[in-house]
Amino acid sequence: MGNSLTQKGICTTEKLDKNKKMAETESLADWMSNLNEKFTKIPLSQLAIPGSHDAMAYSLDTNSSVLEPKKIKALDKMFSTFLRPIVKKWGTAQDKNISEQLDAGMRYFDLRVAGKPESSDLFFYHGLYTTMTVKEGMTELEKWLGQHTKEVVILAFSHFKEMSADQHTDLTNFLKVHFKTKLCPKPQVPSLKDCWESGYQVILSYDNRSVDDPVLWPQIKYWWADNSDPNEVISYLNNQKQKGKPEGLFVAGLNLTFDGNDMLLYLTKSLKEKTMKAYPLLLDWVKEQRPGSDKDSVNIIAGDFVGVNSFAKDIIQLNNADNGS
Template identity: 80%
Template sequence: LTIGACFMKLPAKTPSLKQTLVLGSHDAMAYSLDMDSSVLEPNNIKAFDSWLSTPIRPIVKKWSTTQEKNISEQLDAGIRYFDLRVAGKPESSDLFFYHGLYTTMTVKEGMTELEKWLGRHTKEVVILAFSHFKEMSADQHTDLTNFLKEHFKAKLCPKPQDCWESGYQVILSYDNRSVDDPVLWPAIEYWWADKSDPKEVISYLNNQKQKGRPVGLFVAGLNLTFDGMDVHLYLTKSLKEKTMTAYPRLLDWVKEQHSGSDKESVNIIAGDFVGVNSFAQDIIQLNKADSGP
């Protein structure tokens, strides 16, 4: 399984996808959160939304916005793995992305934008990881998977295949056991620390590493999260502030893994605010170092 020229300015011939640092976007569509939508998570805050929506939603958005670049801009920056979380809306027949709040962009709109980008970049391969489904019926799962298959058609890479050499452009991972289809890849394991302190994130990732590499593709999440015990932080800071401060320490961890003897201890590296900080370019440079002159 090769990903070929999936990273900007890399030569067409690269190591296997399992041996390559793939750039990932955590909660990739959270740049378009809707302030007018209801709160979907976390549950302890969702309970207050019906009668405190005006003061609560701006705070939820501040900590749920994980990206600022749209999907085309993320692709241009070199992102090739997209963490996509989908929810149904009681008052709409459309499906939306979400993170704390619903997005303004529908799933169909987001995937249409991505498909157009692939049409302009025919040698690129992307990994779409659909998961964390909320408020969705079995019929909606069927409708969504049918849409994705029809939308990407010949671009979809059947499992397992040499995607790049065969001209496929989309690896479609779908984390729902009730749906089985030869073009749908299984869920991709995501190492998520659920911590707001980068030192604790690194400790968690190191513990996961000691358990051994998962079979197939997997994600090391560099993303921080809100610590519900620190109410002051929640009210006064934003996720972006935390991420920018923590990023150098987290990148050092990636470099340490990549420079060691066991480079397969990392694979997909996912982060927040990709394209805003130097995340994408720094990972690309590590891949370039592997590819030689």
């Protein structure tokens, strides 16, 4: 009987933990609609917003050719069987799909697009092409928005590769038709209340000035340390803060990078191993930040492998502190 009671207690604890996790997921999935009213009336540039760096780099295709880095790309044809799995280990920056990232609270998405010589479709990429096309990814995202009508996302399209002027036109036309009245026109950064009243759910940043349109926002400033050492990343971000925040929306990138100096590390480790080891230190930095209108305040904070720890929760909680707004 004692064993039976113990097992029952374990089952009850597991059920409570499961219910707690489900409630937390639901809360993060609709965190904007659950914000204190005062935070819904200030510009989005004064909120703390979780973001996903290289958001679509969870479905990299080892059967595709290498796009970057240049040194590896040059060797791809001769050593593809050996090189592509290594590129995938360092190119994979997320392990949750777009819907899961949205459920985990992400509202900024770093989206890098490339054309493929053998295909009429456009793909995301990070080192390798993704298996998912741009149209498939945006269709999944739009469906999610339809189920969470008070959540607003910021889509940052950039780092275009192998794309013609016609492909840029086709892509922007697709995005405009796809999101329709959900697109928030530039240039004034809206509040959540503004978005809700107008039915806006998407701020679309497109970093290619050959295409101009009232609904295409310019490039969003991204603070990138370009360093594999988390201490150096924090030092860089603190130095940037001292210079003062950019106007409008901007991103502080917590993402690490492979600097090319340690080839042994590149061959034996992965970006995930390095990132997860660094996260405790990076999240300590997050907890010290505050959003708002002050010179040293933060806005969007983006990282890799989001949704596997307290990353989003820690950022969202910054909005509950007194930020002087």
